[in-house]
Amino acid sequence: MIPALAPPRSVYVHVPFCRHRCGYCDFSLLAGRDDLFERYFLAMACELKRVPLPLALDTLYLGGGTPSHLGPAGLRRLFNLLHGPLVPVGTAEITMEANPSDVTGPLAALAKGFGVTRFSLGAQSLDAATLRSLDRDHSPDDVRQATATLLGAGLSVSVDLLIAAPGQSLAAVEQDLEAVIALGVQHVSVYCLTWEKGTQFDALRAQGILSVADESIERAMFEATIDRLEAAGFEHYEVSNFARPGFRCRHNEAYWDCRPWEAFGPGAARYDGRERITNHRSTTGWMTRVLEGQDFTGDRDAMTPEEAARERVVVGLRRRDGLDREEFRAASGLALDTIAGAAIVAWVADGLATDDGQRVRLTREGLLLSDALWQRVLTGRG
Numbered sequence: 088m089i090p091a092l093a094p095p096r097s098v099y100v101h102v103p104f105c106r107h108r109c110g111y112c113d114f115s116l117l118a119g120r121d122d123l124f125e126r127y128f129l130a131m132a133c134e135l136k137r138v139p140l141p142l143a144l145d146t147l148y149l150g151g152g153t154p155s156h157l158g159p160a161g162l163r164r165l166f167n168l169l170h171g172p173l174v175p176v177g178t179a180e181i182t183m184e185a186n187p188s189d190v191t192g193p194l195a196a197l198a199k200g201f202g203v204t205r206f207s208l209g210a211q212s213l214d215a216a217t218l219r220s221l222d223r224d225h226s227p228d229d230v231r232q233a234t235a236t237l238l239g240a241g242l243s244v245s246v247d248l249l250i251a252a253p254g255q256s257l258a259a260v261e262q263d264l265e266a267v268i269a270l271g272v273q274h275v276s277v278y279c280l281t282w283e284k285g286t287q288f289d290a291l292r293a294q295g296i297l298s299v300a301d302e303s304i305e306r307a308m309f310e311a312t313i314d315r316l317e318a319a320g321f322e323h324y325e326v327s328n329f330a331r332p333g334f335r336c337r338h339n340e341a342y343w344d345c346r347p348w349e350a351f352g353p354g355a356a357r358y359d360g361r362e363r364i365t366n367h368r369s370t371t372g373w374m375t376r377v378l379e380g381q382d383f384t385g386d387r388d389a390m391t392p393e394e395a396a397r398e399r400v401v402v403g404l405r406r407r408d409g410l411d412r413e414e415f416r417a418a419s420g421l422a423l424d425t426i427a428g429a430a431i432v433a434w435v436a437d438g439l440a441t442d443d444g445q446r447v448r449l450t451r452e453g454l455l456l457s458d459a460l461w462q463r464v465l466t467g468r469g
């Protein structure tokens with residue numbers, strides 16, 4: 088039986104503005120177009136009318152782009168728009184992404200006043216040379232100051248780190264990890280740099296000016312990350328995410344549980360349990376369509392129950408907790424072994440997963456290889 092659709096209790100709001108576009112970034116955003124803030128607010132107010140009744144929320148996530156780039160006045164405006172259609176419950180987790188150089192005492196106080204509980208800081212590195220090579224516009228001291236300001240205001244802090252940056256050595260990653268641990272933050276997300284088509288970095292790579300890190304070095308960097316953060320008391324709870332006990336990102340956990348979520352803004356993707364709908368990716372295109380009452384949908388991805396269950400395997404196994412067979416059946420209406428039985432047997436034989444009969448988990452080797460494992464499940468050869 089297919090479980091009934093539940094109303095979403097998580098919302099993502101996309102803020103598509105940055106001061107500058109980093110050379111590796113292909114997100115939906117406009118750099119240096121602060122003149123469009125007002126039009127964005129008008130369009131956001133319009134899109135929020137999609138919600139017929141106020142939504143009670145367990146998690147709200149403001150991402151981007153750089154929400155902190157709106158500044159205190161812009162953030163006040165945005166929170167006032169969200170207030171009404173979105174009603175975070177008393178214990179809700181409200182996260183806001185920020186550029187370290189935007190964080191000030193007044194901004195932290197304002198965010199806290201609007202219920203923000205958690206900041207996600209786009210630090211990427213605490214090494215000046217790595218920040219330069221990543222084309223970032225902040226310094227290591229900006230990261231330290233921002234973290235101290237936010238922790239001092241009683242907010243929880245997550246730091247994003249990028250590894251395999253151009254020219255970065257394993258020793259530089261190890262130093263970054265020590266520096267991040269010394270910040271005293273509650274959560275760290277670590278991603279390998281990806282070279283997206285159409286970015287400045289990709290063009291420089293094609294010209295031979297930048298080079299991609301060797302796969303074996305990238306793997307050594309990721310293993311060092313797991314070892315060092317675990318030794319410092321962080322729980323490695325998802326391929327790229329590490330948390331001190333009690334500080335997992337509840338918003339991302341809703342995604343990984345394939346619970347329904349709502350999303351607003353350009354390029355924002357929402358999921359009702361059966362269909363993923365992505366808004367028009369261009370910021371100006373989304374604004375024009377919303378404000379002129381046109382369809383602002385970019386993509387629609389309707390999934391059969393079996394396709395949704397296959398996706399549930401992939402996102403579920405990226406988590407260290409893995410997948411519980413009973414929970415999987417209750418949530419998807421299908422048996423895990425019908426969807427991925429053959430793949431699980433093969434992974435266990437190859438040392439990539441463990442299976443105690445109830446729960447299947449990837450081993451460290453499986454997690455390191457995980458992106459290479461999914462094709463078999465997603466194409467129905469599980």
Ligand code: SF4
Nearest residue numbers: 105108109112151152
């Ligand atoms: S600050 Fe973040 S979102 Fe903005 S351009 Fe840089 S990487 Fe992209």
